[in-house]
Amino acid sequence: MNDSTRPRSVDRRTRWLLLAGLLAALVLAGVVSYYASTAPDGLEKVAADTGIAEREREHTLSGSPLKDYGVAGVEDAQVSGGLAGVAGVAITLVVAGGAFWALRRRSTGPGAGPGAGPGAGSGRTPA
Amino acid sequence: MHLPDGFLDVPTSVGAGVVAAAAVAVSLRGARRELADQAVPLAGLVAAFVFAAQMVKFPVGAGTSGHLMGGALAAILVGPYTAVLCLSVVLIVQALLFADGGVSALGVNVTLMGVITAVVGYAVFRLVVRALPGGRAATTAASFTAALVSIPVAALAFVGAFALGGTADVPLGALTTAMVGVHTLIGIGEGVITAATVGSVLAVRPDLVHGMRDRRPQLELRPAAATPQEA
Numbered sequence A: 001m002n003d004s005t006r007p008r009s010v011d012r013r014t015r016w017l018l019l020a021g022l023l024a025a026l027v028l029a030g031v032v033s034y035y036a037s038t039a040p041d042g043l044e045k046v047a048a049d050t051g052i053a054e055r056e057r058e059h060t061l062s063g064s065p066l067k068d069y070g071v072a073g074v075e076d077a078q079v080s081g082g083l084a085g086v087a088g089v090a091i092t093l094v095v096a097g098g099a100f101w102a103l104r105r106r107s108t109g110p111g112a113g114p115g116a117g118p119g120a121g122s123g124r125t126p127a
Numbered sequence B: 001m002h003l004p005d006g007f008l009d010v011p012t013s014v015g016a017g018v019v020a021a022a023a024v025a026v027s028l029r030g031a032r033r034e035l036a037d038q039a040v041p042l043a044g045l046v047a048a049f050v051f052a053a054q055m056v057k058f059p060v061g062a063g064t065s066g067h068l069m070g071g072a073l074a075a076i077l078v079g080p081y082t083a084v085l086c087l088s089v090v091l092i093v094q095a096l097l098f099a100d101g102g103v104s105a106l107g108v109n110v111t112l113m114g115v116i117t118a119v120v121g122y123a124v125f126r127l128v129v130r131a132l133p134g135g136r137a138a139t140t141a142a143s144f145t146a147a148l149v150s151i152p153v154a155a156l157a158f159v160g161a162f163a164l165g166g167t168a169d170v171p172l173g174a175l176t177t178a179m180v181g182v183h184t185l186i187g188i189g190e191g192v193i194t195a196a197t198v199g200s201v202l203a204v205r206p207d208l209v210h211g212m213r214d215r216r217p218q219l220e221l222r223p224a225a226a227t228p229q230e231a
Helices: A012-030 A042-050 A077-103 B010-034 B039-054 B071-078 B080-097 B106-131 B136-165 B172-204
Strands: B058-061 B064-066
Touching: A012 A077, A012 B039, A012 B172, A042 B064, A042 B172, A077 B010, A077 B039, A077 B080, B010 B039, B010 B080, B010 B106, B010 B136, B039 B071, B039 B080, B058 B172, B064 B172, B071 B080, B071 B106, B071 B136, B071 B172, B080 B106, B106 B136, B136 B172
Parallel strands: none
Antiparallel strands: B058 B064
């Protein structure tokens, strides 16, 4: 089967790749992040060392239930962090995916780019 | 490198907001060219993956950590315009829902971590790929280099923003040395993660790597006769 003749469907190998990527994201955010380093990041450390950190003001949205990557009200730190991470991955996926879906260049129909039609190959415009 | 509220004065924050908004506007138009139907799921996934990866801090020594920023990675996989949008969504979600990165600093954070890393990363990637012979090893090496360079450049841009409107009195030379130094170390981590991720995609679906769309015949696993004809 020649994958290049299926311009609009996401074929099987791609689908597996996407699922693997999504799983990786969920595991990273939901599990691995708990074991991540707690040391300050580069900017935080430099800010602390130079005194810039004293200028920091409290975050304007400190009432958010997901503040600081934890779910408010969930006692266990690991579960709280894991849930917050999973929530963030899901929210990001929906917002970004939705935006890109709306932006997309269709390979046929209104809004189609040059070379539209069933023979458009992978749908990318010629260089 | 998420700035909280308070590090930069109001005019600089507003100015950075204008820059970020302009970059997003340009990217909305540019992304249309990059987002064929098939690319939409990957682009959404890239944003989600970057969010997740930014939660995993790795130590870089001397009591400091870093995390993937993802601009170069996103640009290589889905194109620079889409990458700016991916990173912008991540940063907006982080600022508004997770209190990570000040809301007043959103303009700076998008400019530094969204725009600069993606643009610099993509430019370096394309330059290195052009200089090296084709193939997966070269593409992976180019990914490493692009990601490595993008981080200290973003750190320099922070120093520039701080020079314009920093709220604390800090000698710029010392600030530059400190920021570029630690962010070069972080850049190494960024390079390793980026190269590993791009390498994985190359091994399975090389045609999905936007940065290599004009080099596909050298990466395809199938014989040349079966590759799509590109103009």
